[in-house]
Amino acid sequence: MAPGRSLLTGHCRRPARRIVAVTAPESAISVVPANEAGWEDLQTVFGTTGPAARCQCQRFKLRPREYFAGFPVEERAARLREQTEAGHPESDTTSGLVAYRDGQPVGWCAVEPRSHYDGLRRNNRVPWAGRDEDKADESVWAVTCFFIRRGHRRSGVSRALARAAVDFARDRGARAIEGYPITTKDVIVEELLVGTVSVFEGAGLSVVSRPTPRRVVMRLDF
Numbered sequence: 149m150a151p152g153r154s155l156l157t158g159h160c161r162r163p164a165r166r167i168v169a170v171t172a173p174e175s176a177i178s179v180v181p182a183n184e185a186g187w188e189d190l191q192t193v194f195g196t197t198g199p200a201a202r203c204q205c206q207r208f209k210l211r212p213r214e215y216f217a218g219f220p221v222e223e224r225a226a227r228l229r230e231q232t233e234a235g236h237p238e239s240d241t242t243s244g245l246v247a248y249r250d251g252q253p254v255g256w257c258a259v260e261p262r263s264h265y266d267g268l269r270r271n272n273r274v275p276w277a278g279r280d281e282d283k284a285d286e287s288v289w290a291v292t293c294f295f296i297r298r299g300h301r302r303s304g305v306s307r308a309l310a311r312a313a314v315d316f317a318r319d320r321g322a323r324a325i326e327g328y329p330i331t332t333k334d335v336i337v338e339e340l341l342v343g344t345v346s347v348f349e350g351a352g353l354s355v356v357s358r359p360t361p362r363r364v365v366m367r368l369d370f
Contacts, residue, residue: 176250177305179312183233183242189253190234190246191225193297199338200295204228205258207294208267238342244293245312247305254265254300257309258280259316262290262326275328277359289317291327293341306343310351314368324369327353332362 180191194200200253203216204224209215209231216224233239243264247255262268262283268275268290269283275290278282291313296305310327329343345355345364353366 177247178240179245179247179308181242181316182244182246182256183239184231184237185234185246185253187229187232187234189248190228190232190256192253193246193256193295195297199341205256205295208258208265210267210275212270217244245309245316247296247309247312249300249303249305253297255294255296255305255309257291257306259289259291259313259325261286261322262288265290265292268292273359274363275326275357275359275365277333278357279365287321287323288324289320289322290364291325291343294343294347295341296323306347307350310347312342314351314353318370322370324367325328325353326365326367328363328365330362331364363370 194204202221202224204221205228206216206224209227228243229317231243233242243260244256244258246253247257262275263286275281281288291310294306294309314325327343327348329345329348330339331345342363345366348366351368353368355364357365359365
């Protein structure tokens with residue numbers, strides 16, 4: 149990607165009228181805010197089976213005393229649709245980004261103010277252990293999930309999404325962005341959805357703490 153050029157197509161308050169290709173190495177990848185993508189495109193990324201289809205990116209969005217078995221996947225999907233405002237390019241809010249390759253939806257990244265993730269706020273370790281942070285600070289954003297469609301993994305989509313998430317957060321007034329990747333390769337698929345250290349490093353984030361033996365907090369201050 150050419151220096152200084154953003155992978156994020158469109159602007160935070162204006163619809164992207166078309167999917168615009170970017171330069172090498174991700175020559176056919178572009179990224180839009182999820183509200184500028186169709187709901188069908190987002191569900192194409194998540195698929196009909198597997199962890200993303202089951203979770204609908206609600207792991208960190210569960211309300212107090214809620215648990216997955218307590219409400220069906222259809223309710224999780226309905227919440228995601230409301231959170232993303234998918235199909236509503238005029239909306240000023242969304243909860244993530246969608247990546248396209250050659251016009252086909254291939255990836256998802258969850259990125260919002262850190263305070264919007266109730267699951268994070270209730271966690272005593274990640275990302276809070278050893279840090280003096282205000283859990284209600286809306287100026288610190290967080291990337292909590294990546295999901296890439298089968299057939300498009302290990303091809304630069306996660307890296308493109310991470311860089312776009314940095315641009316997206318900065319454009320919307322964030323003063324910092326964080327990620328909480330896993331540090332070991334001995335993992336199950338679901339654990340990799342939080343991202344890897346190399347993906348966040350490629351977007352400019354650095355390790356600032358190690359709250360558990362398998363997780364780190366990475367951060368970029370603007």
